[in-house]
Amino acid sequence: MSTQPDEFALIAELFAPLAASYPGALGLTDDAALLEVPDGQQLVVTVDAMVAGVHFLPDDPPDLVARKLIRVNLSDLAAKGAVPFAVLLAASFPTDVSMAWLTTFAAGLKQDVESYAIALIGGDTVSTPGPLTLSLTAFGRVEAGRALLRRHAQVGDRLWVSGTIGDGALGLLAAQGGLLDLSAEHRDALADRYRLPRPRSLLGPRLVGVARAAMDVSDGLVQDLGHLCRASGVGAVVEADKVPLSAAARAVVAADQSRLATVLTGGDDYELLFTAPREGTDLLLTLARETDTSLTEIGCITAGTGVTVLDRDGQAVLLPRQGWRHFRGEPA
Amino acid sequence: MSTQPDEFALIAELFAPLAASYPGALGLTDDAALLEVPDGQQLVVTVDAMVAGVHFLPDDPPDLVARKLIRVNLSDLAAKGAVPFAVLLAASFPTDVSMAWLTTFAAGLKQDVESYAIALIGGDTVSTPGPLTLSLTAFGRVEAGRALLRRHAQVGDRLWVSGTIGDGALGLLAAQGGLLDLSAEHRDALADRYRLPRPRSLLGPRLVGVARAAMDVSDGLVQDLGHLCRASGVGAVVEADKVPLSAAARAVVAADQSRLATVLTGGDDYELLFTAPREGTDLLLTLARETDTSLTEIGCITAGTGVTVLDRDGQAVLLPRQGWRHFRGEPA
Numbered sequence: 001m002s003t004q005p006d007e008f009a010l011i012a013e014l015f016a017p018l019a020a021s022y023p024g025a026l027g028l029t030d031d032a033a034l035l036e037v038p039d040g041q042q043l044v045v046t047v048d049a050m051v052a053g054v055h056f057l058p059d060d061p062p063d064l065v066a067r068k069l070i071r072v073n074l075s076d077l078a079a080k081g082a083v084p085f086a087v088l089l090a091a092s093f094p095t096d097v098s099m100a101w102l103t104t105f106a107a108g109l110k111q112d113v114e115s116y117a118i119a120l121i122g123g124d125t126v127s128t129p130g131p132l133t134l135s136l137t138a139f140g141r142v143e144a145g146r147a148l149l150r151r152h153a154q155v156g157d158r159l160w161v162s163g164t165i166g167d168g169a170l171g172l173l174a175a176q177g178g179l180l181d182l183s184a185e186h187r188d189a190l191a192d193r194y195r196l197p198r199p200r201s202l203l204g205p206r207l208v209g210v211a212r213a214a215m216d217v218s219d220g221l222v223q224d225l226g227h228l229c230r231a232s233g234v235g236a237v238v239e240a241d242k243v244p245l246s247a248a249a250r251a252v253v254a255a256d257q258s259r260l261a262t263v264l265t266g267g268d269d270y271e272l273l274f275t276a277p278r279e280g281t282d283l284l285l286t287l288a289r290e291t292d293t294s295l296t297e298i299g300c301i302t303a304g305t306g307v308t309v310l311d312r313d314g315q316a317v318l319l320p321r322q323g324w325r326h327f328r329g330e331p332a
Numbered sequence: 333m334s335t336q337p338d339e340f341a342l343i344a345e346l347f348a349p350l351a352a353s354y355p356g357a358l359g360l361t362d363d364a365a366l367l368e369v370p371d372g373q374q375l376v377v378t379v380d381a382m383v384a385g386v387h388f389l390p391d392d393p394p395d396l397v398a399r400k401l402i403r404v405n406l407s408d409l410a411a412k413g414a415v416p417f418a419v420l421l422a423a424s425f426p427t428d429v430s431m432a433w434l435t436t437f438a439a440g441l442k443q444d445v446e447s448y449a450i451a452l453i454g455g456d457t458v459s460t461p462g463p464l465t466l467s468l469t470a471f472g473r474v475e476a477g478r479a480l481l482r483r484h485a486q487v488g489d490r491l492w493v494s495g496t497i498g499d500g501a502l503g504l505l506a507a508q509g510g511l512l513d514l515s516a517e518h519r520d521a522l523a524d525r526y527r528l529p530r531p532r533s534l535l536g537p538r539l540v541g542v543a544r545a546a547m548d549v550s551d552g553l554v555q556d557l558g559h560l561c562r563a564s565g566v567g568a569v570v571e572a573d574k575v576p577l578s579a580a581a582r583a584v585v586a587a588d589q590s591r592l593a594t595v596l597t598g599g600d601d602y603e604l605l606f607t608a609p610r611e612g613t614d615l616l617l618t619l620a621r622e623t624d625t626s627l628t629e630i631g632c633i634t635a636g637t638g639v640t641v642l643d644r645d646g647q648a649v650l651l652p653r654q655g656w657r658h659f660r661g662e663p664a
Contacts, residue, residue: 031412032412034412035369045469046365047469139377
């Protein structure tokens with residue numbers, strides 16, 4: 001292969017092996033892919049775009065960029081209770097991209113395609129004079145009529161999150177060379193969470209029939225919860241000191257209380273936020289053990305509208321912003 | 333709405349109306365969309381990316397950019413015999429994009445969503461410091477096991493194309509201010525073909541059971557036919573003087589015979605290229621009448637490999653290049 005990559009050689013050498021497990025991908029040599037959906041199941045589809053310098057750092061390792069691209073989409077599927085099975089990639093590569101970069105990028109795709117037992121079933125690779133721009137469409141399956149939707153929250157539901165909140169946003173600061181008062185170990189742990197989300201692909205499908213409403217937390221807990229409330233026509237109360245923090249995030253907030261706002265409103269968590277009736281609590285705690293996932297009750301769904309965050313004294317916490325607005329590329 | 337567009341307002345005002353006809357789009361207010369596939373049908377999916385300055389001219393009217401984006405994808409579905417029903421949009425808009433631009437872009441989407449009876453079922457809008465970059469995933473349905481694939485050509489099949497070939501590539505030259513020896517009427521007709529493809533969405537599904545192999549011509553007739561031949565393990569002969577040209581393209585070639593190579597290898601035709609057994613000819617001519625589409629036999633499928641183009645004296649035509657390579661952004 002020449003050092004100047006060629007579209008068709010690139011697809012055949014780097015990407016076609018990722019399609020081998022899925023016959024409907026047609027070896028990535030046709031205009032489209034064919035998908036089967038078993039009787040009684042529904043297809044769940046989502047797309048996310050990522051731009052170098054906006055959604056990841058331009059010098060992030062290419063394999064991690066590829067894996068983040070897959071994982072942010074799998075997080076959306078997990079939030080709907082869907083089991084992922086396929087992805088389509090549209091990639092606009094800068095004209096000076098090297099074969100070394102592309103090879104490492106494809107290796108990252110391969111790693112996660114295998115980890116999550118999915119296939120790359122098609123795509124489009126083009127050239128851009130601008131920054132690397134990627135979009136991935138992800139396909140999952142869920143029993144028909146059973147997907148977890150944002151609109152299903154009910155007044156009185158308890159509010160839960162998986163894992164820990166705030167690591168992604170703090171990780172971006174760490175990856176950019178900030179948070180220098182923190183130990184190197186904590187900085188590395190946070191930066192890793194920013195660069196490599198952990199979609200809750202095992203937990204999500206297990207929440208079907210247990211959770212009522214669900215979504216993934218990607219633009220900041222408070223803002224995302226606001227979207228869930230609007231979709232359901234309800235309000236929510238979050239008890240700030242119940243929001244689960246990692247050891248590194250606890251260290252950040254202990255050193256500077258104002259960072260609590262970053263935790264509650266920063267993006268890139270890729271945890272699941274969901275509601276469940278109070279009588280579902282025991283089942284959820286069992287699920288947490290079986291999937292080796294921490295699940296934490298952080299508040300409840302109320303009548304009314306909007307999200308209220310309370311401190312340990314029951315006082316409303318005022319937040320300078322609610323979350324991340326992708327389109328403006330700035331905090332909202 | 334403020335003149336500074338906001339992601340959520342943008343989606344609610346401009347894009348959500350395009351989702352209204354499809355309940356599984358969830359009003360564009362959830363993490364993902366839900367798709368039903370009727371029993372006995374298969375889903376056909378494709379994605380195409382377009383970058384300003386590469387796949388369309390930066391000052392092309394935004395509504396035409398939107399419509400081209402939809403149409404290039406519907407062309408892929410038509411080539412598989414699929415009936416389109418939904419699209420997902422991932423859009424990276426430049427930070428200085430105006431509400432006027434976005435409104436016209438959305439109006440273009442709306443026009444073609446309605447024309448082709450499809451729905452926008454989801455997407456992602458982000459901000460980019462680079463050029464406008466769009467990717468669209470399109471969904472169609474076909475009777476299970478009946479999709480038209482590139483790999484089904486057989487030796488002895490006749491080779492057919494819909495419409496006329498070369499107008500897209502000549503239209504790019506016209507849109508860039510070239511072909512000045514041509515009448516303004518012909519230049520406008522060609523530029524229009526470049527800016528607004530006509531996917532063969534009615535014809536494609538009618539070819540199921542009649543055609544054997546099929547694909548759409550988007551990267552140049554000769555190169556694309558080469559892909560079809562490789563996928564089927566066959567060769568092909570094209571008789572150059574049978575390739576159907578529009579009046580404008582005929583005028584270009586009459587004035588400069590060397591432009592025939594542009595016609596045969598230029599991209600952006602978005603016509604269907606397909607093979608059919610000789611006994612299917614009468615049925616195809618009936619289909620042509622019923623769908624008001626010109627269909628022209630241009631050659632045949634042979635044993636061996638590769639594409640041979642013959643002139644009217646039966647001599648092989650040597651072409652300086654085979655077609656468009658998107659990834660290099662240059663002719664191949």
